[in-house]
Amino acid sequence: MAVAPRVLVLPYPAQGHVIPMMELSHCLVEHGVKVTFVNTELNHGLILDAMATRDSELGGVAMVSIPDGLGSGDDRKDLARLTDSFSTVMPGELEKLVGRINADATGSERISWLIADVNMAWAFPVAKRLGLRAAGFCPSAAAMFATRIKIPEMIRDGVLDEGGWPRWRGTFQLAPAMPPIDTSEFSWNRAGDPRGQPIIFQLILRNNAATHLAETIVCNSIQDLEPGAFALFPGVLPVGPLSSDKPVGSFWAEDASCAAWLDAQPASSVVYVAFGSFAAYDAAQLVELAEGLLLTSRPFLWVVRPGSAGEELLERLRRRTAPRGRVVGWCPQRRVLAHPAVACFLTHCGWNSTMEAAANGVPLLCWPYFTDQFLNQMYICDVWRTGLKVPRPAGGGTVQLVGRDVVRDKVEELLGDAGTKARALALRDLARRAVGEDGSSRRNLKGFADLVKGSAS
Structure with missing residues (x-):
């Protein structure tokens, strides 16, 4: 034996x-x-x-x-x-x-x-x-x-130079049926401070x-x-x-009260918002996001990771979004996405989140932050067509906020799109068969x- x-x-x-x-x-x-x-x-x-x-x-x-x-x-x-x-x-x-x-x-x-x-x-x-x-x-x-x-x-x-940087700007596709990606968004060039890129690329x-x-x-x-x-x-x-x-192996304690809160919400009503373990947004962007979510007039569950916002700002967000919105530090995401109350997922497009959403038939609103998340967004929006992109502000300036009206409009556009929901459910069935x-x-x-x-x- x-x-x-x-x-x-x-x-x-x-x-x-x-x-x-x-x-x-x-x-x-x-x-x-x-x-x-x-x-x-x-x-x-x-x-x-x-x-x-x-x-x-x-x-x-x-x-x-x-x-x-x-x-x-x-x-x-x-x-x-x-x-x-x-x-x-x-x-x-x-x-x-x-x-x-x-x-x-x-x-x-x-x-x-x-x-x-x-x-x-x-x-x-x-x-x-x-x-x-x-x-x-x-x-x-x-x-x-x-x-x-x-x-x-x-x-x-000739797509890349010897250091991994793109030689030209445009869309690149490695092979048919693979996601197209902007040459400015290869993962090794979007991993933080560009000065650290040679270390990442050599690894x-x-x-x-x-x-x-x-x-x-x-x-x-x-x-x-x-x-x-x-x-x-x-x-x-x-x-x-x-x-x-x-x-x-969660690095932070999961808020077990999420389940009871979701149980109290109508089916397919909740906007779930989570940006993973690395993404960081400044106070002004978090405020715009909160106001945009409130403008949807929908209940929402928002994960603000410990350490990603100061205590004073976090308390402001909690007060401003209550009672319709619930702000938590970390949650059992797989169980949240499987809950019938969840209507869509505003996400950084990490692969775990992408797969968990696919496994549960949840449409995605994509807000990638770094590394492979831009490629995952291309899968979601351009290949599988199970989500929409949050449009990024064009033009110069050091601070480029995604405004509250944009957040509201994209949530409503996603939830009003029956085709996207149907394709998300088809992916769920594909995952279950696998x-x-x-x-x-x-x-x-x-x-x-x-x-x-x-x-x-």
């Missing part, structure tokens, strides 16, 4: 990467695989604090941590600085962690596999040195993975060079959702949309679990 192996799971150290890898981990546990999940020390502490526990096991997943090289007061939203630090420090720390675990373990308790985020592909050479088998996990759209892998061809064809090139060391790559997507991207990379296996009813009995994602996930388990036979 096969003995369950133990795998080490390593996400990129950001909330939007931790959650889908934790969902994958829970799925593997259900298939009989033992999982040890590696967070950075800071993120490990955030997750335990959010759960109000010091128990380092999460729904059957053992959690451990290693340092990322930054100090307690350093800004980890500066992606270039974070990247530079963890690229230097974490390979050695990961090697030491595996050594400590395996020195004290016997048999199946020893680490035999590493499953790493493809954005942390520097870990694959570490795995090979230690005699571990390796697999990659893509937490973004397959189109995002394809675009990054194809960088050398884009340089050769992507190093990741690309190490990807071949992974025996397989699984992706939180659906075959029929991205046929063009999966045709380019048929070896990448879609296993999405991933989901779990167990804790998924994870249903004999669905493509379900088969791929079982095959992946069987591959991992086969190592311990």
Whole structure:
């Protein structure tokens, strides 16, 4: 009889990467695989604090941590600085962690596999040195993975210069059935301060060079959702949309009162607003957004992430939007989007949010902030046609606000569009088929679990 192996799971150290890898981990546990999940020390502490526990096991997943090289007061939203630090420090720390675990373990308790985020592909050479088998996990759209892998061809064809910057301005499409994207919006050029772009771009090139060391790559997507991207990379296996009813490693405590508030709202009436774990807007924009939501005369649930607005402003927003609007710090988003009261989702277009909305048939109003969110917006608005873009102000000036009237008008336009809603429901049905009995994602996930388990036979 096969003995369950133990795998080490390593996400990129950001909330939007931790959650889908934790969902994958829970799925593997259900298939009989033992999982040890590696967070950075800071993120490990955030997750335990959010759960109000010091128990380092999460729904059957053992959690451990290693340092990322930054100090307690350093800004980890500066992606270039974070990247530079963890690229230097974490390979050695990961090697030491595996050594400590395996020195004290016997048999199946020893680490035999590493499953790493493809954005942390520097870990694959570490795995090979230690005699571990390796697999990659893509937490973004397959189109995002394809675009990054194809960088050398884009340089050769004159789309990019050697530093990753566009040589011309216009719309670029990597392959038929893939989303078109403005050449000014490639993810590595929209990751914060442009001065940090070389660090981000070099990490992507190093990741690309190490990807071949992974025996397989699984992706939180659906075959029929991205046929063009999966045709380019048929070896990448879609296993999405991933989901779990167990804790998924939230960095902030979830406001459990959201469910009761939603229960009190009419069906298909609520505008849900959330911009993920990174997006930041100034006070003037938050005020315009609040006023725009109030102008819709619809109930709304608005997530204002802890630390993204000062306490005084937050209290102003709460007072101004009550009683029709509810402002919370963090919420169980998957359950919110599944609630029948939710009519639409005003979103930053992170891939997790995009997939969760697709899985629940929720139309999207798109307000991307950085990295891959612009590509995801193109999928939503131009390929699947399940949402609308929030128009961005044109012209110069340092402050370009999206005005309250624009917010109101786009919400009303989206909710008045029966075709968009119908296409969103069609995506929901597609997602359900993928994870249903004999669905493509379900088969791929079982095959992946069987591959991992086969190592311990």
